[in-house]
Amino acid sequence: MVREHEAICWGYRVDLTRPMIEISKSRKEWGAWDPACRTIRISAALITGHSWDATLNVFKHEMAHQIVTDIFGAAEGHGPLFERACAMIGVPEAYRGARGDAPRRIGDFRDERIDSENMRMLDKVRKLLSLARSGNENEAFLAMQKANELIEKYNIDRIEQDRAAKFVYAIIHHKKKRVENYQRRICLILQDHFFVSVVYSSLYDATACQTYRTIELLGTVENVRIAEYVYYFLMNQMEVLWKVHQRKRSAPASRNKRSYRLGVVKGFHERLDRQAMERSGQYPSAETGSPRTLSALILAEDKALSEFTKMRFPRLSRCRRTGGNIDFTMFQAGRKDGEQLNLHKGIQHKDGFKGRLLTGSSSD
Numbered sequence: 001m002v003r004e005h006e007a008i009c010w011g012y013r014v015d016l017t018r019p020m021i022e023i024s025k026s027r028k029e030w031g032a033w034d035p036a037c038r039t040i041r042i043s044a045a046l047i048t049g050h051s052w053d054a055t056l057n058v059f060k061h062e063m064a065h066q067i068v069t070d071i072f073g074a075a076e077g078h079g080p081l082f083e084r085a086c087a088m089i090g091v092p093e094a095y096r097g098a099r100g101d102a103p104r105r106i107g108d109f110r111d112e113r114i115d116s117e118n119m120r121m122l123d124k125v126r127k128l129l130s131l132a133r134s135g136n137e138n139e140a141f142l143a144m145q146k147a148n149e150l151i152e153k154y155n156i157d158r159i160e161q162d163r164a165a166k167f168v169y170a171i172i173h174h175k176k177k178r179v180e181n182y183q184r185r186i187c188l189i190l191q192d193h194f195f196v197s198v199v200y201s202s203l204y205d206a207t208a209c210q211t212y213r214t215i216e217l218l219g220t221v222e223n224v225r226i227a228e229y230v231y232y233f234l235m236n237q238m239e240v241l242w243k244v245h246q247r248k249r250s251a252p253a254s255r256n257k258r259s260y261r262l263g264v265v266k267g268f269h270e271r272l273d274r275q276a277m278e279r280s281g282q283y284p285s286a287e288t289g290s291p292r293t294l295s296a297l298i299l300a301e302d303k304a305l306s307e308f309t310k311m312r313f314p315r316l317s318r319c320r321r322t323g324g325n326i327d328f329t330m331f332q333a334g335r336k337d338g339e340q341l342n343l344h345k346g347i348q349h350k351d352g353f354k355g356r357l358l359t360g361s362s363s364d
Helices: 002-012 046-048 050-069 080-086 114-129 138-161 181-193 221-249 256-282 293-303 304-314 328-337
Strands: 020-024 031-034 039-043 167-176 197-205 212-222
Touching: 002 050, 002 256, 020 046, 031 050, 039 050, 046 050, 046 304, 050 080, 050 197, 080 256, 080 328, 114 138, 114 221, 138 181, 138 221, 138 293, 167 221, 167 304, 181 197, 181 212, 181 221, 181 293, 197 304, 212 221, 212 304, 221 256, 256 328
Parallel strands: 020 039
Antiparallel strands: 031 039, 167 212, 197 212
16 A cells, blocks of 8 residues: 555645555444644455456545645545545546445446436447347448447547447456457557557556556546456457357367457447448548547547546556567468458346446346
8 A cells, every 4th residue: 555655645736644554353434634643544355356446546535635735734524625635546436425424335337327318329339239139241341330329329429419428447357467469459440449548557456466557548438338248259259250260160179369359349340430431421541541530539539438447547657569470371361361350239147248237227
């Protein structure tokens, strides 16, 4: 926790003296700031029973109290100065409330109630993705296309009407030390076609005492839910298609699997690009070979999302990565299979989507 305190102070450019940090046995109080003893207490039950992200947000809440004491020189509880302190270090709204000794409820944006109009949009997308499982290739293609059109329309209307939106983030955590190239390519699809920002970050695992690389999806509740679903859908389908490809080749698995995965993602990305061009009447540009997608344009104009991302990552930087060696034959085989892939809904948890269905309102 000492390192997290230092990292938060550095990230948000806040000058705080490091306090004593105590891991308490309390099951009633998840966190507390004691100005007399200059101590932040964090419950061991919180650390062992919830994610490190939740633990960090409670820790930030207590740091906000320290800011009120040390920087503002006040003894305020949860008033205007506390809200100002929370904004200074990016404490999420859900973690700003005063709950006394009652434990703060850890919310999940997938379970939160959203307005009926947006829920209807998600429900329509879910039904279209169910149709996209059809054995009729033309019917499946049209269903996926209609789903994409519906998602685009929702985001166009939201921006044009300047509707207030609830922004959230989802952390994709594979408990790995690196983000693979094919995962980065999937994330590029999410930014280009599914209206979310993607940030590569790190998160500590208190159980394993290790820090792992993570992927964060940021956007509106609806967009993040859809994008998270698409991510796991593609991760699952890469494995399914690879096994089919291996059976056809009657050959053992090899290191060329990475090239095949990259090909699948490339083929699916190109299919989405073609659909987007057909809907908008655009043609590939001379500079990039493809049009700037509607998702990219909306992300560039979405100031609220930019502010939300800045709150989460105040010192965000960009870096370029070089690609590794690729088996061209295997890449092309994956690309061909990816071009035939339709985005569809997983009917059961065992389908490999980790239960991440778009709505929980229906069991079909």
